[in-house]
Amino acid sequence: MTRQAIVSLISGTLFGAGLAVSGMIDPARVRAFLDVGATWDPTLAFVMGGALIPMVAAWVFVRRRMRPVVASEFHLPATTPIDTRLIGGASLFGIGWGLAGLCPGPAIAALAIRPIPALIFCLGMAVGFALFRMLPPQTQGERHGLQAAR
Amino acid sequence: MPGFPQADPIHGLLGGLMIGLAAALMLIANGRIAGCSGLFARAVGLSSAGIPRVIAMAFAIGLPLGAALVAMLGGVEARFPTSMFRLALAGLVVGFGTRLGSGCTSGHGVVGMARLSPRSLAATATFMTTGIATATLLPIAG
Numbered sequence: 001m002t003r004q005a006i007v008s009l010i011s012g013t014l015f016g017a018g019l020a021v022s023g024m025i026d027p028a029r030v031r032a033f034l035d036v037g038a039t040w041d042p043t044l045a046f047v048m049g050g051a052l053i054p055m056v057a058a059w060v061f062v063r064r065r066m067r068p069v070v071a072s073e074f075h076l077p078a079t080t081p082i083d084t085r086l087i088g089g090a091s092l093f094g095i096g097w098g099l100a101g102l103c104p105g106p107a108i109a110a111l112a113i114r115p116i117p118a119l120i121f122c123l124g125m126a127v128g129f130a131l132f133r134m135l136p137p138q139t140q141g142e143r144h145g146l147q148a149a150r
Numbered sequence: 151m152p153g154f155p156q157a158d159p160i161h162g163l164l165g166g167l168m169i170g171l172a173a174a175l176m177l178i179a180n181g182r183i184a185g186c187s188g189l190f191a192r193a194v195g196l197s198s199a200g201i202p203r204v205i206a207m208a209f210a211i212g213l214p215l216g217a218a219l220v221a222m223l224g225g226v227e228a229r230f231p232t233s234m235f236r237l238a239l240a241g242l243v244v245g246f247g248t249r250l251g252s253g254c255t256s257g258h259g260v261v262g263m264a265r266l267s268p269r270s271l272a273a274t275a276t277f278m279t280t281g282i283a284t285a286t287l288l289p290i291a292g
Contacts, residue, residue, distance in 0.1 A: 028227075
């Protein structure tokens with residue numbers, strides 16, 4: 001457990017540093033990417049492309065492993081089905097993302113750069129999490145079964 | 151970049167590689183998805199997902215730590231909307247939407263897309279579409 005927490009801290013730190021280096025932590029830049037009507041800023045396409053390279057390699061590597069390096073098993077969500085809950089949630093998330101130029105990772109990372117506005121956004125997120133928790137349990141049901149076929 | 155005066159593709163690519171390496175480490179070493187919304191919800195005690203809370207908290211603490219380290223080496227720009235109402239509302243919609251849709255830009259957009267997960271491909275196409283529509287139709291005001 002301790003080793004997993006240390007790995008998680010290193011991963012989070014590298015992730016946060018990447019958000020800062022890439023400009024993804026800057027809501028104005030994110031909005032300039034999403035706003036295709038103004039002077040379009042394609043930087044975020046490079047961020048997503050850059051992030052996909054090591055991640056594709058990681059999935060190829062993981063497919064040949066029975067277990068992760070410091071944990072006893074993989075905890076992977078199901079990859080199907082596509083349902084209304086998924087599409088509805090993703091639609092809402094995109095609206096919020098376009099409104100402020102912030103998604104969860106950059107908002108949390110920005111607590112170290114612009115504490116007050118980042119905290120306001122993060123508190124809003126926590127309220128959103130809490131509202132979701134008030135839904136009936138069958139609506140909340142996570143699709144987080146262990147999946148053998150990766 | 152020619153035609154795109156504000157673009158910074160070098161830093162974008164470099165930062166993106168760091169994000170991808172971080173997510174790859176989480177998968178290979180811990181066997182878990184580096185999804186910021188789910189991990190943050192678990193870290194603040196607002197998710198009953200199976201991941202031990204200490205692991206989620208360690209990741210959530212790392213995010214600002216990493217940004218702070220970069221800020222120490224050079225300026226990090228973060229231009230927020232000035233309207234507090236807009237920030238709070240956007241946060242609420244993002245919080246609820248990411249829980250309902252089981253992920254955000256990291257879990258679906260990076261990790262799930264790289265896995266070619268049909269759910270993540272559909273989610274990413276959806277939030278890119280509504281994100282572009284919202285940012286394009288609503289002026290920056292506020």
